[in-house]
Amino acid sequence: MLTTELGVLRISNSTILLIIDGFNAIITSDESNIICQFLDACGNYRALLTPKTVSAQREVRSVALIGFVPDILDVFDFIGSQDGNTLSYTSLYSNYSVDTLGLTFDVKGILFQNVDSANSEIMLLFDDSGYAYVNNFVQNTRPSVILGSTKGSQLLNHLGNYVGKAWSAEDGYLQCSTTSLKTSENTWPSVTLALFITKPIPFIREFLATVSRISYPTSKIDIYFYNNQKYNEEEIEKFLQNAKKLYQTVEYDNSDTELGEREARKAALTFAKEMLNDFIFMLDGDVHLITPETLQLLVDTAIAGKFGIIAPLVTLHGKLFSNFWGALDSNGYYLRSEDYIEIVDGKRTGIWNVPYISKAILISKEKIKVLENSYTYNVMVDADMSFCEYAREMGYFMYVDNQHYYGFLVDAEDFVSDERLHPEMYEIFKNRYVWEQRYIHPKYYEALNSRNIPQPCPDVYNYPLMSENFTKELIEEMEHYGLWSSGKNEDNRLAGGYENVPTVDIHMKQISFEKEWLYFLDEYVRPMQEKLFIGYYQQPVEAVMMFVVRYKQGEQSSLQAHHDASTYTVDIPLNKRGRDYEGGGIRYVRYNCTVPADQIGYAAMFPGRLTHLHEGLPVTSGIRYIAVSFLNP
Incomplete structure (x- = not known):
C-alpha cells in the first residue's frame, strides 16, 4: 500500500520519509531541523529507527522510522515478508533485520525520544523565546519527535501541553482561539x-x-x-x-x-x-x-x-x-x-x-x-x-x-445533612466563602469600611451583622432543640449553678454551636470593635456566655436592669417587631436612653460591666428572640 501511495504522489527517491504513529507522537521542530538531526544520527546507515523499548516477546506499538524513499520501501517489504502485517514493527528489532536493512537506532535521542521508556532522563525546559522543548539531559540532546509507548501515554499528553509551540512562558497558551457565539x-x-x-x-x-x-x-x-x-x-x-x-x-x-x-x-x-x-x-x-x-x-x-x-x-x-x-x-x-x-x-x-x-x-x-x-x-x-x-x-x-x-x-467532605435542622449553619470553617454569602449581612462590609456607624446612645453602636437567613435559621435551630431554660436563678448549665439575672434561653454550647459562634465573633465582631473602641485589642476573643433569649408573655417578657459580665456585649435582634412581636427594646439606665433594637441582624455593641446598666423592655405580644454574647469576661 505504501508503494502504491508513493507512486500516486510521485515522490522521488531522494525524498526523506518520516513514518510515525500520529496518535502517539508529537513533532516539535520544522523539517530542516528534523533532516539535520536525521543525517547526524543516521551516519552511514540507511534508515533511523527508535530504540527498542519493550521485550522481544511483545509487539512493538510505537515506532518512528526515517530514511530515503528506497530504504523505507525496503523496510516495509521486509516487514510484509516476515508477518504480513505492515502495522507491526516487532520484526525490525532482530539482528538479521538490522544487518540486512542497514538500520541504526537513535539511542542518543538525537531525533527520536520515547518518553515512557526514558522518563527519568528527560525534562521540560524553555528556550530564550519562552518556548518549551524536551531535553534529554543524559545525552544532552533536544529531540524533535517525541513518542509515547502506548495509547494515552500520560507523559506524552502532558508534554503535548507545552512542546511544539503549544504554550509559551512569555505568551501563555497558543493553540486555539474561540469562535465567539455571536450568531442568533x-x-x-x-x-x-x-x-x-x-x-x-x-x-x-x-x-x-x-x-x-x-x-x-x-x-x-x-x-x-x-x-x-x-x-x-x-x-x-x-x-x-x-x-x-x-x-x-x-x-x-x-x-x-x-x-x-x-x-x-x-x-x-x-x-x-x-x-x-x-x-x-x-x-x-x-x-x-x-x-x-x-x-x-x-x-x-x-x-x-x-x-x-x-x-x-x-x-x-x-x-x-x-x-x-x-x-x-x-x-x-x-x-x-x-x-x-x-x-x-x-x-x-x-x-x-x-x-x-x-x-x-x-x-x-x-x-x-x-x-x-x-x-x-x-x-x-x-x-x-x-x-x-x-x-x-x-x-x-x-x-x-x-x-x-x-x-x-464546596467542601462536602464529612457533611452530614440529617443530624441538624440547618447543617449549613455549622459550615463556617470548611466553606467560609459561601457560608458568608448566606449568613453575613449584605451590608456588613460596607459598615466595616464606613467612617460613620450609628450611635443611638453613648457608646452603643448599631451595625449590620447577621443576614436574615442566619437569624431565621438560628431561631429554628433553637426551637428544634427545644430545651429552653426555666428563667430561674438556679441553672445547672453554669459552673456555680446560679444565674444572677436569669433569662429563658438556650446556650450555643447546647446546640454544639459554641466553636462556630466564637469564631464568628472573632472574625466579624472583633474587627468592628477594634474600629469603634480604639486602642482595645484581644484576639481571639473569649466568651463563655453565648446564648439566644426568648421573650414572650406568660413566660418571660422583660429583663430587669443589670450589668453584663463582659468587657463588651453584643445583642442581635433575630426577628421583626410588628410581624413577630410587639413591644421590646433596650433602655440604658445611666443615659436614660431607649433604643428599639428591632432591626433584624443588626448588632447593638456596648461596654459591659461598668458603664452600661440596661434593661429589656416588656414584650406585649408575640415572641421576641435576641442573640447575646458577653465578650472577654
Missing part, C-alpha cells in the same frame, strides 16, 4: 444540562441559584436532574417548578429512584443522545459557577479547539484541591504533576490535556455516543474514576480549561 441564539448548539446530587452536599440552595444564572438560551437547554438526598428535595422541587417554565425538557430522578450514581450518569448521556443535543454539560452539586457565561465559554472553546471532553477548572477556596489531576500513580490514583500548583493558582493558563477530570464536564455529541458505558466500565472504582479510565483506555483526550475564573468547589 436560535443557531446556538443545544445542550443537556445534567445536574447531580449524589451525596450529602451543603449549600444546594446556592448551587441552584448559580444554575439559574447560567447565561445560555433556555430554549437550547434540556434538563436532566438526579438527586438521591431527601434533605434537598424541597429546594429542588422549587427549582424544578420554575425550570419547567423555562427549559425545553425537564427530567427528574428524585431520592425515591432506584438508580445508583453510575446508572444515573449513564441515563443522562442516553437522555442527551435521545434529545439530539450537541453537548451535555454534567454538573455536580458541589460546583458553584460564579461566571454566568461558563457554558457559553466552554461550548465556544470546544467548538474552536474540537475538544470532545473538557472541564472548567474549579477549586476549593484557598486550597489546592480541584476537579482535575495532572498525573496518576501506578494504581491510577492522584499524583501531583510538576505544573499542578501553577495551573490551580492561575500562574499558567490554557487548556490542558490531563488524565482525570470530574465535577463539571462538557462532552460533545460525538463523544456522548461512545461514552455511555464509561461509568460502568470499572465498577471496582468510583464512577468518576471509571469514566476517566475508560476515556484514557479508548484514547479520548480529556481537557481542563483555566483560562477564566469559572467558580469554586
